Amino acid sequence: MKKYNVAIVGTGAVGQELLNVLAERNFPINQLKLLATERSAGKEVQFLGETHIIRKTTPQEFAGVDIALFAGGGASKEYAKEAVKRGAVVVDNGSSFRMDPEVPLVVPEVNPEAVREHKGIIANPNCSTIQMVVALNPIHQKAKIKRVVVSTYQAVSGSGVDAIEELKTQSKDILADQEIVKKCYPHQIAYNMLPHIDVFLENDYSKEEMKMVNETKKIMGSEEIKVTATTVRVPVANGHSESINIETEKKLSAKEAKEILAKAPGIILEDDPMKNIYPMPINVQGRDEVFVGRIRDDHSIDNGLNMWVVADNLRKGAATNTIQIAELLVKESLV
Known part of the structure; x- marks a missing residue:
C-alpha cells in the first residue's frame, strides 16, 4: 500500500485528536510532520511509539507533504494556499474556505463525491x-x-x-x-x-x-x-x-x-x-x-x-471527519 507524507497543523484539542484517529484507523503514513505556532515549537509528541518534535509553521515546511491536515484556527488562512503551492492537498478544519464556491465542503456519509472537485483545498464543516x-x-x-x-x-x-x-x-x-x-x-x-x-x-x-x-x-x-x-x-x-x-x-x-x-x-x-x-x-x-x-x-x-x-x-465533529476525507482522497487516488 502506498504511504503518504502527512502534516498536522495545530496541536490543541483537535490536533491531538487527529493523531489519535490517524493511529486508530491505521492511516498509511510514511512521514509525519507536526506544525504549530512558535510558542509550541520544540515540544515533543509521542505517536505510535516514536517521538516527534513540533516545528514552527512556515511555508517551506510543506515541501514534500502530500496531505496537510489543519486543525482549525487562523493558520489555514495564512498557510493553506502555501501548502497547496508546494504540492499538498489540504483538509481544513477552519472556517476560512467553507463557503468558497471553489472549495468542496465534505461529510463523507453525505456528499463523498464532492472530494473529486477539489483544487487543492477541502473544507471540513462546522462540528455542529x-x-x-x-x-x-x-x-x-x-x-x-x-x-x-x-x-x-x-x-x-x-x-x-x-x-x-x-x-x-x-x-x-x-x-x-x-x-x-x-x-x-x-x-x-x-x-x-x-x-x-x-x-x-x-x-x-x-x-x-x-x-x-x-x-x-x-x-x-x-x-x-x-x-x-x-x-x-x-x-x-x-x-x-x-x-x-x-x-x-x-x-x-x-x-x-x-x-x-x-x-x-x-x-x-x-x-x-x-x-x-x-x-x-x-x-x-x-x-x-x-x-x-x-x-x-x-x-x-x-x-x-x-x-x-x-x-x-472532537471526533466526528472535527478529527474523524477530517481523516475520513483524507481516506477518500487515498481511495479515489486524488492525492
Missing part, C-alpha cells in the same frame, strides 16, 4: 453542522426536507482545552464558595448556559448559527432547504447535542424514520425512551458515529418530525 447533516441526509433522500429548526447544546471543548479547564475550575470554585474567574467566555459557564457561540452578526444571529444555515445547504446540495438555528454553549466537557425539528415534503412517520436511520451509514439509533434509552454526551465519548434518538411525530404540522442528535464534537 456535521452531526446534523449525517442525521438529516437519510431523511432528505427519502422524503425531501423543506425546513429545519435546530437548537444546539454545545460542549466547551468546542472552544479548546482552555475552556475545558475553565469549566472544571469554575465548578470547583463554586462548590468551594470561591470567586469565579472568567477568561474564555463573557459569562460564567459552570452551572450556566450561554446562547452565544462565536460573534453576533448584524442580523442578530451568531456566526455559529449562520454557519449551520449556510453549510447545511452547501453540503446537501439544496438551496431550497430552509434552516434556522439557535446555538447554545452548555457546561458539558465534550459532546454536542441537538434538538432538531424537520418538515418534509412527503409524509414520513416516526416509525419509518427510525427504520431509515437504523440502516444509515455513520448512525447509531438509540431510541427506547420507555427504558430511558436515548443519546447522551457522556456516552458518546471517543465514538465516531452520530447517535440519534427521541424520534417522534410533530403533531403541530402535517409532515413533521422531531429528533435528538448527539456526537463527540
